Amino acid sequence: MPDKSAVTQYSAINFSKKYDLFSEQWTPKVIAQMNNYQFKVVKIEGDFIWHSHADTDETFIVLEGQLRIDFRDGAVMIEQGEMYVVPKGVEHKPYAEREVKLLLIEPAGVLNTGDEKSERTAVNDVWI
Amino acid sequence: MPDKSAVTQYSAINFSKKYDLFSEQWTPKVIAQMNNYQFKVVKIEGDFIWHSHADTDETFIVLEGQLRIDFRDGAVMIEQGEMYVVPKGVEHKPYAEREVKLLLIEPAGVLNTGDEKSERTAVNDVWI
Numbered sequence A, B: 001m002p003d004k005s006a007v008t009q010y011s012a013i014n015f016s017k018k019y020d021l022f023s024e025q026w027t028p029k030v031i032a033q034m035n036n037y038q039f040k041v042v043k044i045e046g047d048f049i050w051h052s053h054a055d056t057d058e059t060f061i062v063l064e065g066q067l068r069i070d071f072r073d074g075a076v077m078i079e080q081g082e083m084y085v086v087p088k089g090v091e092h093k094p095y096a097e098r099e100v101k102l103l104l105i106e107p108a109g110v111l112n113t114g115d116e117k118s119e120r121t122a123v124n125d126v127w128i
Helices: A013-018 B015-018
Strands: A008-010 A029-034 A037-047 A057-064 A066-071 A074-079 A083-087 A091-105 B008-010 B029-034 B037-047 B058-064 B066-071 B074-079 B082-086 B092-107
Touching: A013 A029, A013 A037, A013 A091, A013 B074, A029 B058, A057 A066, A057 A074, A057 B029, A074 A083, A083 A091, A083 B029, B015 B029, B015 B037, B015 B058, B015 B092, B058 B066, B058 B074, B074 B082
Parallel strands: A008 B074, A074 B008
Antiparallel strands: A029 A037, A037 A091, A057 A083, A057 A091, A066 A074, A066 A091, B029 B037, B037 B092, B058 B082, B058 B092, B066 B074, B066 B092
16 A cells, blocks of 8 residues: 555445436446446346347346346246356346346447337437 | 247246355356457455456446445445446456455456466356
């Protein structure tokens, strides 16, 4: 450690505090970036649309609640403290019975609705 | 949803269950991969070594406990439910007073000790 006069206290990113900053659903907010990948917090409830991402995998981490992701041949349930990586090109449809708080990780520039455009398509690259 | 006979139940990755599979410290285990990035769980306690990663940022998410990362000009405290991205090329030294459970995210092939070799250097790409 350097002498005290030069010490900088860097700040971690707190997920709960980020969620407290907004209440709207379906609007991913960027909270951090690692190389060209972004970490996004989002609240969702109800049905998303079927979509896929042709060029990238997509990571879902559930921080609160329970998420189901439907695939054309089945589904995965993701509870708090769990993660799942949807492979690129695989059609999927997230669904939450009650509001779920998610952490998404994917390359910068990826739209939430992938190759589909819908009323669920959110503005990209919004930092919080 | 397809007809029931064709439904596959996919499995999420549960962080707690992964941690229950090992007790040794300082040995990152890969639990998932997104494109060329890996998610690794690791338990650490005490002092790591000063090191940096010349070519990539590195993400730390604290799932249990408290992590301090020292930098040459300061430090960051990362609590449970918080994350931090160490920029590429920045020298850092993780430290944990008591055992902390971490989720690391970085490109596949990145060594835990970066550009330094030490007794802390762990075998890479071990899946659990």
